[in-house]
Amino acid sequence: MSKWSDWKRFPDPRKGDYICVPYGPGVYELRHIGNGQRILFGEGSCVAYRMSSLLSKPLGCGTRNNYKKREYVLKNINDVEFRTCACKNRNSAKELQREIKTKWKYVFRT
Numbered sequence: 075m076s077k078w079s080d081w082k083r084f085p086d087p088r089k090g091d092y093i094c095v096p097y098g099p100g101v102y103e104l105r106h107i108g109n110g111q112r113i114l115f116g117e118g119s120c121v122a123y124r125m126s127s128l129l130s131k132p133l134g135c136g137t138r139n140n141y142k143k144r145e146y147v148l149k150n151i152n153d154v155e156f157r158t159c160a161c162k163n164r165n166s167a168k169e170l171q172r173e174i175k176t177k178w179k180y181v182f183r184t
Contacts, residue, residue, distance in 0.1 A: 076160045083107070084147070084154040087133045096121045096160040099167045103174065104128075104147070104156045113154065114143060114182040115174055117167035121158055143182050 084104065085091030095102065100121040104113040118124030126134045130144045147154060161167040175183070 078159045079157045081105070081155045081157050084151055084156050086151050087129065093122060093125055095125055095156075095158045098160060099162070099164045100158055100160040101167050101170045101174065102156055102158045104154055106150070107153050107155050112178045112180045113146070113150075114180055115171065117161075117164075117171040119164045119167075121160070125156070125158075140182070146181070 079095075085093050097120055099117075099119050101115065101117045102121055102125050103115040105111060106113065116124060123135070128134060128144060128147045130141075130148065133148070134144070159170060161170060
């Protein structure tokens with residue numbers, strides 16, 4: 075596992091922004107810029123693809139079973155930042171996700 079990235083503003087594809095995150099396995103975390111409230115976290119075999127599913131089509135891609143998460147991120151996109159942590163494999167990402175799940179309180183418990 076590598077180190078967490080710095081916090082970065084969540085990109086708004088309506089403004090031509092794009093997401094620049096690890097393409098392989100890892101974990102991501104979102105929080106509010108203004109108050110630091112943790113929003114959600116997750117893991118995936120491809121962090122870039124998984125994070126792109128945080129926005130509904132046509133702005134994002136992939137599938138996500140929770141419409142409320144996608145709507146929340148889009149509604150608050152100007153006040154959302156993220157960080158990522160690349161992992162060696164999917165099992166390492168799942169292990170890290172279990173660790174952070176108990177560390178913070180989140181708006182959405184992934």
